[in-house]
Amino acid sequence: MAARGWDELDVLFICGDAYIDHPAFGTSLLARLLESAGYRVGILSQPDWKNPEAFRCMGRPRLFAAISAGAMDSMVNHYTAAKKIRRDDAYTPGGTAGKRPNRAVIAYTAAVKGAFKGLPTVIGGIEASLRRLAHYDYWDDKVRRSILVDSKADLLLYGMAETALLTLAERLKNGEKISDIHDLRGTARLQKEPSDTAIQLPAFEAVSSDCDAYNRAFKRLSEQQNPFSGKPLQQVHGNRTVLVNPPALPLREAELDRLYALPFTRLPHPGYREQIxxxxxxxxxxxxxxxxxxxxxxxxxxxxxxxxxxxxxxxxxxxxxxxxxxxxxxxxxxxxxxxxxxxxxxxxxxxxxxxxxxxxxxxxxxxxxxxxxxxxxxxxxxxxxxxxxxxxxxxxxxxxxxxxxxxxxxxxxxxxxxxxxxxxxxxxxxxxxxxxxxxxxxxxxxxxxxxxxxxxxxxxxxxxxxxxxxxxxxxxxxxxxxxxxxxxxxxxxxxxxxxxxxxxxxxxxxxxxxxxxxxxxxxxxxxxxxxxxxxxxxxxxxxxxxxxxxxxxxxxxxxxxxxxxxxxxxxxxxxxxxxxxxxxxxxxxxxxxxxxxxxxxxxxxxxxxxx
Ligand code: SF4
Structure with missing residues (x-):
């Protein structure tokens, strides 16, 4: 930041994987994309989630924090199919296990909220994406609430998030409040009032106690995954509602090409001493x-x-x-x-x-x-x-x-x-x-x-x-x-x-x-x-x-x-x-x-x- 003459960041990324500046990794890809649009971006990789100071090392970002567990769901990363703890982690220097918390999105979001009061928090990546609605969790052996409820994040970006993230950054930069952004494709949010137009899925309370309701919710969700015709969905959790907007439109060839032409070093952060x-x-x-x-x-x-x-x-x-x-x-x-x-x-x-x-x-x-x-x-x-x-x-x-x-x-x-x-x-x-x-x-x-x-x-x-x-x-x-x-x-x-x-x-x-x-x-x-x-x-x-x-x-x-x-x-x-x-x-x-x-x-x- 000092070398670039930055006194603050616009967006702070927090990621459960080691930092590798390569287009195969979502956080790096999105960070380079925002950087190319003129935003000042920092990446905080595998921070100590128990220490709020670790999250403050680059200061409070001006717009928002973007949080991801990494390329894998943290529970899949940590446990085998037999629920035994894995001894290694392919996304960490030296393959060392234990550098990210269980349910990393929830833990990191709590840490960011502790470190920066009132900063908008945006969650994304595989873990957030696939847990956006009430879902069966193998490790708890029960249906868990949407990760939006458990993390208290302001917005969830699901799927490939380039378009949604760029648009979000633009709207926040232009002074819109994150609590007013309800209509962005490829996003989900928790709100008090149900939507008049979104398709209703069986509520969390129903899907967690009734398998047929769970199946109905899954079927309805699957039917609305077409980005060209999918409708918004909503699912009640107690006195609040998770609203899921339709998926982002696929990128066109030229848009995809532009992503891969960004100036990646294609290398891990030079501070790492061990192989990833x-x-x-x-x-x-x-x-x-x-x-x-x-x-x-x-x-x-x-x-x-x-x-x-x-x-x-x-x-x-x-x-x-x-x-x-x-x-x-x-x-x-x-x-x-x-x-x-x-x-x-x-x-x-x-x-x-x-x-x-x-x-x-x-x-x-x-x-x-x-x-x-x-x-x-x-x-x-x-x-x-x-x-x-x-x-x-x-x-x-x-x-x-x-x-x-x-x-x-x-x-x-x-x-x-x-x-x-x-x-x-x-x-x-x-x-x-x-x-x-x-x-x-x-x-x-x-x-x-x-x-x-x-x-x-x-x-x-x-x-x-x-x-x-x-x-x-x-x-x-x-x-x-x-x-x-x-x-x-x-x-x-x-x-x-x-x-x-x-x-x-x-x-x-x-x-x-x-x-x-x-x-x-x-x-x-x-x-x-x-x-x-x-x-x-x-x-x-x-x-x-x-x-x-x-x-x-x-x-x-x-x-x-x-x-x-x-x-x-x-x-x-x-x-x-x-x-x-x-x-x-x-x-x-x-x-x-x-x-x-x-x-x-x-x-x-x-x-x-x-x-
Ligand atoms: S997307 Fe096209 S090719 Fe694929 S199943 Fe539908 S109609 Fe057939």
Whole structure:
């Protein structure tokens, strides 16, 4: 501040993550955006929430404090699916755990209010966004009130907040009071008087005691998520009302390009002495687009980034790569070109009228929509141009791909296999039981099997030794032990091995969490089995890892419970090697660069496919 000649800030950002000046991190992106509009912005990263002085180190900001828990919900960041405390935190220097509080948005907002009486407080990011209405909280095992009630923040910005934040700053700068701002898209607020026009959701008191009311609220909220036609919503909490305005409109290509052209250093704050694991993961990766139209039940990306794909121009992406490749330490490898789902770059709805009124949660489920444009030429052209750049030696696509979409993208499929897999392609069927994939809103097993065959066949034709790494979830609503027996058999018979099992965690805001809480699908009312006991969850996980010797007893127990003992021999026989490995022969080359064993292990430990 002294170097810039600032005696005060306009906006103070408070964030639960380490400060990395890179467009992959929301706080940095928004801070650079406000800075480019002439605001004086400071970022306070991982402050000591018990000490008000820590919040005063840059003085009282003139307009407001913008508070975020960080890139993850703080409870997900702190606890495993089994509610055990995590020992590390990828968003903190040295991976050290414990640098942010539980329920960070609430704790930071209280600290700001203590440090600066009367300063407007604005909350945002994943934690605030997905807890904007009454929601089931897995860690408390109950329905919690809107985070607006618990934090007492003045305004909540949900989803991707660029437009709302810029407009808010402008209006406050022009002298409007934050208490008078009721109409801003992409925001929610707590007010005394209910709105005359907003759609009424069942009240907090109803959804916290009645599962059917909770399901009705979830369904109504989902129906109003279309930014082009969504209506304001409101939910009574005691004698006050949470008003949620319609989502912000998606950014146009030029707007998105402008964001990525902001002068990021692409580095962590120079004061840090230790490596930040999340930075190591993204430092050489490029975000080509945002949004996802997959609509998987367990994922909240569609709720946060929206269903409309917002793609950057080729020019903007190539410029960013040019800057990156000139940066000290770049060794020629781009680790990822992608977004929430890599193969959605450049895609979208072809029918603006239908898109405006669309209420589907997914453009791909239960069947790909006839209005969906799946033309892969733009993505293929982009990857080709990146490969030809002078200082780029290898380009990988590490973001997840939707294989049901890939069946319409032959050119992208070929490019991917030939140049960008790096030996292993992570895909996420999540289950191979059709009953379960229906609850998950994922494509069924036939589509996955077809993809697997095509992948193996084409890899052989290309003379490439590469394999599929399948990601599956255990304990997902709808998954019974008998389903998992079928999944284990499928894996065995298709010579696939799961290396990492994700135990289902009911994170705030997702459809799967709603089903977990209510035991019913909110869209069709059908009852859904929910694995809740640690015993059932353990057996499900063991079935996915049937090939590991330590799973043997649990696998045999699960087979007995399902009266499928005859499969014991087949499932617990000697450990197999993946068929994909078996095509290794003299003269067959690896695609891209083969990661060393050590590196592969590390990548698997830190990389989670976004789909
Ligand atoms: S009309 Fe079809 S393609 Fe368009 S947004 Fe709706 S589901 Fe997606």
């Amino acid at each position: 694991p999340a930075f190591a993961q993204i430092r050489n990766s490029i975000t080509s687009h945002r949004g996802c139209f997959g609509g998987c039940a367990f994922c909240a990306i569609t709720h946060h980034q929206g269903k409309t794909i917002q793609s950057r121009s080729e020019h903007s992406i190539l410029q960013e790569i040019d800057r990156l490749t000139r940066q000290k330490g770049f060794r020629g490898t781009l680790t990822d070109i992608g977004g929430p789902t890599a193969n959605m770059y450049g895609l979208g709805c072809t029918n603006p009228a239908a898109e405006k009124d669309c209420r589907r949660g997914s453009c791909l489920f239960p069947q790909p929509c006839k209005n969906l444009q799946t033309d892969d030429r733009r993505a293929v052209r982009l990857l080709g141009k990146i490969r030809r750049l002078e200082r780029v030696r290898h380009v990988f696509v590490a973001s997840g791909v939707r294989y049901d979409l890939l069946q319409f993208q032959q050119r992208y499929f070929d490019e991917l296999l030939q140049h960008h897999v790096g030996g292993r392609l992570k895909v996420a069927p999540e289950s191979t039981s059709d009953r379960v994939t229906t609850v998950m809103r994922k494509p069924g097993v036939a589509v996955f099997t077809d993809f697997l065959h095509r992948f193996r066949q084409r890899s052989r034709q290309l003379g490439l030794r590469q394999e599929i790494v399948p990601y599956l979830i255990s304990g997902h609503p709808g998954c019974e032990l008998s389903d998992m027996v079928e999944v284990a058999l499928y894996l065995k018979r298709h010579k696939l091995q799961v290396e990492q099992v994700q135990d289902f965690t009911p994170t705030p805001g997702s459809l799967a969490t709603c089903i977990y809480y209510t035991g019913k699908d909110p869209f069709n009312g059908s009852s859904v089995h929910v694995p809740r006991s640690p015993h059932e969850k353990r057996l499900q996980k063991a079935l996915l890892l049937y090939h590991k010797p330590e799973s043997r007893q649990d696998v045999l127990e699960a087979l007995k419970l399902c009266q499928r003992e005859e499969l014991g021999e087949e499932l617990t026989a000697h450990q197999i090697r993946s068929a994909d490995h078996s095509i290794s022969q003299a003269g067959i080359k690896r695609s891209g660069v083969k990661p060393s064993r050590k590196k592969t292990k590390r990548r698997l430990a830190t990389k989670t496919p976004r789909h």
